[in-house]
Amino acid sequence: xxxxxxxxxxxxxxxxxxxxxxxxxxxxxxxxxxxxxxxxxxxxxxxxxxxxxxxxxxxxxxxxxxxxxxxxxxxxxxxxxxxxxxxxxxxxxxxxxxxxxxxxxxxxxxxxxxxxxxxxxxxxxxxxxxxxxxxxxxxxxxxxxxxxxxxxxxxxxxxxxxxxxxxxxxxxxxxxxxxxxxxxxxxxxxxxxxxxxxxxxxxxxxxxxxxxxxxxxxxxxxxxxxxxxxxxxxxxxxxxxxxxxxxxxxxxxxxxxxxxxxxxxxxxxxxxxxxxxxxxxxxxxxxxxxxxxxxxxxxxxxxxxxxxxxxxxxxxxxxxxxxxxxxxxxxxxxxxxxxxxxxxxxxxxxxxxxxxxxxxxxxxxxxxxxxxxxxxxxxxxxxxxxxxxxxxxxxxxxxxxxxxxxxx
Amino acid sequence: xxxxxxxxxxxxxxxxxxxxxxxxxxxxxxxxxxxxxxxxxxxxxxxxxxxxxxxxxxxxxxxxxxxxxxxxxxxxxxxxxxxxxxxxxxxxxxxxxxxxxxxxxxxxxxxxxxxxxxxxxxxxxxxxxxxxxxxxxxxxxxxxxxxxxxxxxxxxxxxxxxxxxxxxxxxxxxxxxxxxxxxxxxxxxxxxxxxxxxxxxxxxxxxxxxxxxxxxxxxxxxxxxxxxxxxxxxxxxxxxxxxxxxxxxxxxxxxxxxxxxxxxxxxxxxxxxxxxxxxxxxxxxxxxxxxxxxxxxxxxxxxxxxxxxxxxxxxxxxxxxxxxxxxxxxxxxxxxxxxxxxxxxxxxxxxxxxxxxxxxxxxxxxxxxxxxxxxxxxx
Numbered sequence: 001x002x003x004x005x006x007x008x009x010x011x012x013x014x015x016x017x018x019x020x021x022x023x024x025x026x027x028x029x030x031x032x033x034x035x036x037x038x039x040x041x042x043x044x045x046x047x048x049x050x051x052x053x054x055x056x057x058x059x060x061x062x063x064x065x066x067x068x069x070x071x072x073x074x075x076x077x078x079x080x081x082x083x084x085x086x087x088x089x090x091x092x093x094x095x096x097x098x099x100x101x102x103x104x105x106x107x108x109x110x111x112x113x114x115x116x117x118x119x120x121x122x123x124x125x126x127x128x129x130x131x132x133x134x135x136x137x138x139x140x141x142x143x144x145x146x147x148x149x150x151x152x153x154x155x156x157x158x159x160x161x162x163x164x165x166x167x168x169x170x171x172x173x174x175x176x177x178x179x180x181x182x183x184x185x186x187x188x189x190x191x192x193x194x195x196x197x198x199x200x201x202x203x204x205x206x207x208x209x210x211x212x213x214x215x216x217x218x219x220x221x222x223x224x225x226x227x228x229x230x231x232x233x234x235x236x237x238x239x240x241x242x243x244x245x246x247x248x249x250x251x252x253x254x255x256x257x258x259x260x261x262x263x264x265x266x267x268x269x270x271x272x273x274x275x276x277x278x279x280x281x282x283x284x285x286x287x288x289x290x291x292x293x294x295x296x297x298x299x300x301x302x303x304x305x306x307x308x309x310x311x312x313x314x315x316x317x318x319x320x321x322x323x324x325x326x327x328x329x330x331x332x333x334x335x336x337x338x339x340x341x342x343x344x345x346x347x348x349x350x351x352x353x354x355x356x357x358x359x360x361x362x363x364x365x366x367x368x369x370x371x372x373x374x375x376x377x378x379x380x381x382x383x384x385x386x387x388x389x390x391x392x393x394x395x396x397x398x399x400x401x402x403x404x405x406x407x408x
Numbered sequence: 409x410x411x412x413x414x415x416x417x418x419x420x421x422x423x424x425x426x427x428x429x430x431x432x433x434x435x436x437x438x439x440x441x442x443x444x445x446x447x448x449x450x451x452x453x454x455x456x457x458x459x460x461x462x463x464x465x466x467x468x469x470x471x472x473x474x475x476x477x478x479x480x481x482x483x484x485x486x487x488x489x490x491x492x493x494x495x496x497x498x499x500x501x502x503x504x505x506x507x508x509x510x511x512x513x514x515x516x517x518x519x520x521x522x523x524x525x526x527x528x529x530x531x532x533x534x535x536x537x538x539x540x541x542x543x544x545x546x547x548x549x550x551x552x553x554x555x556x557x558x559x560x561x562x563x564x565x566x567x568x569x570x571x572x573x574x575x576x577x578x579x580x581x582x583x584x585x586x587x588x589x590x591x592x593x594x595x596x597x598x599x600x601x602x603x604x605x606x607x608x609x610x611x612x613x614x615x616x617x618x619x620x621x622x623x624x625x626x627x628x629x630x631x632x633x634x635x636x637x638x639x640x641x642x643x644x645x646x647x648x649x650x651x652x653x654x655x656x657x658x659x660x661x662x663x664x665x666x667x668x669x670x671x672x673x674x675x676x677x678x679x680x681x682x683x684x685x686x687x688x689x690x691x692x693x694x695x696x697x698x699x700x701x702x703x704x705x706x707x708x709x710x711x712x713x714x715x716x717x718x719x720x721x722x723x724x725x726x727x728x729x730x731x732x733x734x735x736x737x738x739x740x741x742x743x744x745x746x747x748x749x750x751x752x753x754x755x756x757x758x759x760x761x762x763x764x765x766x767x768x769x770x771x772x773x774x775x776x777x778x779x780x781x782x783x784x785x786x787x
């Protein structure tokens with residue numbers, strides 16, 4: 001066995017390069033401006049600047065706009081960027097798209113979709129789930145109808161991330177027209193097409209406010225369908241999401257470090273906060289949770305790199321990340337006390353207001369790509385626990401036909 | 409990064425599983441647990457002949473000098489079969505204490521531990537239970553070139569069958585609990601020494617060891633006078649990582665029993681696995697089993713590799729295991745319902761182990777506070 005270097009502290013030279021780049025005057029100004037609802041233009045420029053470095057999707061091949069690095073390098077770069085408040089570096093959409101296209105994309109699709117996103121020329125937002133039915137892939141309500149060598153999209157979905165005006169939408173779409181709506185394909189759709197309506201909602205994370213996305217007879221070409229239509233779309237989607245998570249930074253681990261540092265330095269009576277046994281145990285809980293999350297993530301990374309078969313492990317890691325983030329949020333409130341409620345703009349906010357932002361993020365992140373219930377069901381199913389209607393869920397993974405459904 | 413066991417480690421696990429499947433079926437585990445001393449000399453001899461008691465003993469002392477990861481791989485299987493922990497008590501923890509304390513004067517004993525001819529246990533905890541240095545208060549008073557030990561050790565594993573007992577005692581009082589601790593080798597027949605098996609729902613035999621003016625020669629001291637805490641701390645770290653692998657094996661078995669039962673037990677016309685509350689308990693238990701295994705092996709690997717933060721990894725692993733093993737068993741009981749409490753099913757034996765090992769070598773609270781102490785100097 002060899003557990004290798006810790007991912008949280010690994011790649012010091014790469015991290016130093018990122019820090020040096022961020023310290024450049026024009027980059028620093030851009031990063032400062034790229035926050036809040038007014039920071040849209042600065043965010044776009046920052047994306048382009050990151051894209052030129054190959055740092056939006058560093059693990060993608062250079063020819064498609066990446067830097068040809070490993071997923072662990074991408075995690076280190078994104079982690080360093082996140083530490084310095086560059087939120088655009090930790091979006092899920094580009095990474096799920098990259099995973100999908102790297103597995104199934106044709107050269108034409110890689111050129112059309114991946115390269116612009118990796119170069120920061122286009123933003124991509126994930127759109128799965130509907131607001132009324134809950135945010136998870138099974139609840140989406142967009143259908144594809146075969147038409148003239150392409151498809152026509154109809155229905156509504158919910159968008160997360162991608163800023164106020166995303167350029168591309170990535171969404172699972174019903175393709176069989178049947179009542180069970182099991183067969184789906186993953187579509188990438190340009191936002192500027194006629195018939196697409198995007199309505200913002202009032203979300204708790206301003207830069208990532210959810211939006212209602214409506215398709216009204218929107219024609220798309222076959223270039224929009226990534227990979228197969230399949231009855232096991234949910235498994236495939238989980239696979240993609242799970243793989244994409246390996247390229248995301250260890251935000252929870254970094255926050256635990258910040259919390260520890262705060263407790264070591266915050267005076268309490270004659271000593272510091274960490275001298276309190278209750279606080280020490282709470283922080284121990286947070287650290288242990290973060291270490292388990294890291295262990296699950298690294299196991300998955302190793303299994304994928306060595307082409308071992310994964311079953312429940314991706315859903316396990318996703319569920320653990322969400323649940324431990326919620327626990328960490330609560331622990332932070334106990335360690336930081338009432339000050340945890342304060343946002344960055346309040347001068348009394350601890351940790352530069354990161355905790356307040358993190359707590360919003362935890363709630364917003366709980367549901368995308370499957371809420372805890374869906375994570376749990378997928379996990380149990382892949383572990384071999386029988387589920388209700390199991391025979392239906394385990395139907396063939398072979399591609400099904402796109403059903404020609406009447407629009408009448 | 410490579411998280412696979414080596415070919416030799418996989419073979420070791422296979423051969424261990426073969427032996428235990430044959431020699432330690434669940435009926436035998438139950439029979440042993442119900443016997444007077446919980447000890448099977450025939451099984452002990454087989455395990456010793458396979459070298460299981462010699463793995464951590466240095467080659468210079470007649471052992472195998474195996475890596476801790478090798479030892480952990482073996483103990484993961486022992487945990488799956490709820491194997492009695494005497495092989496851990498003597499062959500891992502006591503052997504590590506002897507080796508770490510510099511047992512040159514007791515090299516012969518270490519060789520006998522390696523071959524299984526002698527069983528040695530380590531008596532550390534006292535009525536004021538704890539695993540930190542301050543927990544050892546039993547005095548050893550120097551008298552006429554010898555030492556007199558007075559006091560009580562509690563929760564000492566396998567003392568009733570041990571040939572010798574390594575007793576941690578205080579040869580010097582002071583403000584620094586890490587200073588003034590020494591180790592004495594006390595023979596079982598020593599006058600003034602008495603051993604009583606403690607009773608309760610215990611996974612392994614734990615004993616009360618009473619030392620009533622037990623006089624031992626100066627040559628009974630293992631290592632340096634007053635300097636025992638550092639080697640004991642190292643020995644406990646190394647043994648704890650191995651114990652975590654054992655606990656991970658037990659949690660895996662309890663979890664697998666629940667998964668299997670959820671497929672076959674029919675209620676209201678469907679397998680109980682179709683009920684979401686059953687699924688939730690199973691996947692929680694699986695989280696525990698997986699996280700225990702990963703953190704245990706990371707700790708073992710870091711100890712083998714000489715990483716500076718190996719103690720942190722050990723405390724993380726034990727904090728995970730002390731909570732995870734009992735919780736996995738409890739989840740399995742939830743899934744099994746009433747049948748889970750029937751001894752013939754076998755689950756109760758794992759639950760007993762989980763309960764007993766939860767505090768052993770430090771519970772989760774102890775290890776989380778230790779994590780804080782280990783991390784605090786970094787600022």
